[in-house]
Amino acid sequence: MKVKLQKPEIIILLKEELSELDKLCSVFDSGSEEVIGDMAKVISRIFQNTETSKSLLNQLKLSHVSIYCSAEFYNPKSLINYLGLLNLKRKAEFGWNYYPKLNLEDLKLVSFENWWQNKKVIIDSLGVSYSRAKIIKSISIDDGELDQLDTSGWTIKDGKGIKINPIAATVRQIAFELLTSFKTIDLEKESKLHYKL
Numbered sequence: 001m002k003v004k005l006q007k008p009e010i011i012i013l014l015k016e017e018l019s020e021l022d023k024l025c026s027v028f029d030s031g032s033e034e035v036i037g038d039m040a041k042v043i044s045r046i047f048q049n050t051e052t053s054k055s056l057l058n059q060l061k062l063s064h065v066s067i068y069c070s071a072e073f074y075n076p077k078s079l080i081n082y083l084g085l086l087n088l089k090r091k092a093e094f095g096w097n098y099y100p101k102l103n104l105e106d107l108k109l110v111s112f113e114n115w116w117q118n119k120k121v122i123i124d125s126l127g128v129s130y131s132r133a134k135i136i137k138s139i140s141i142d143d144g145e146l147d148q149l150d151t152s153g154w155t156i157k158d159g160k161g162i163k164i165n166p167i168a169a170t171v172r173q174i175a176f177e178l179l180t181s182f183k184t185i186d187l188e189k190e191s192k193l194h195y196k197l
Contacts, residue, residue: 017046021042022179024038025175025176028172036167036168036171043136043178048136064190064192066110066181067110067111067116067181069107069114070176074123081123083098083170086098086101087099098164100170117133118131122170
């Protein structure tokens with residue numbers, strides 16, 4: 001028998017997930033991309049509804065809140081890949097690579113639905129597009145396998161001639177947006193979940 005949690009308990013769970021995500025981001029920033037799968041699973045538990053479970057956001061009735069978005073404007077006439085959450089930088093010893101922006105000045109508030117489902121954050125040279133929901137769902141299901149989201153549309157290579165994948169840095173930037181957003185959200189006040197003492 002499944003026990004129905006009360007509002008305070010769900011808020012505690014959400015805060016624990018946010019704390020775990022913050023710790024995973026620190027591990028990623030230290031150079032360990034292997035945690036991307038775990039990061040995606042945490043984000044999925046917060047946002048992704050499935051046939052068998054509701055997201056923590058849904059349980060708390062928080063879908064009305066605004067989320068910070070750092071995606072750049074997409075120009076459909078552009079002939080290059082659109083990587084809306086990333087910077088492409090060259091470091092002498094490593095060659096080219098993708099990096100999350102992690103810049104507060106890039107953030108603007110958008111609706112939850114726009115941020116999670118509607119806004120495309122990657123469009124590759126084959127025209128394949130990815131929303132945050134599509135990226136997180138795929139990685140969390142495939143246990144962090146970044147190649148599951150790769151296509152022949154990626155042409156950037158690092159200093160060793162190896163094709164580099166933008167997905168890991170994109171997940172890190174999604175986590176940055178999410179964590180920054182929830183620092184400004186009063187969960188108790190904003191939650192529309194009815195609760196009686």
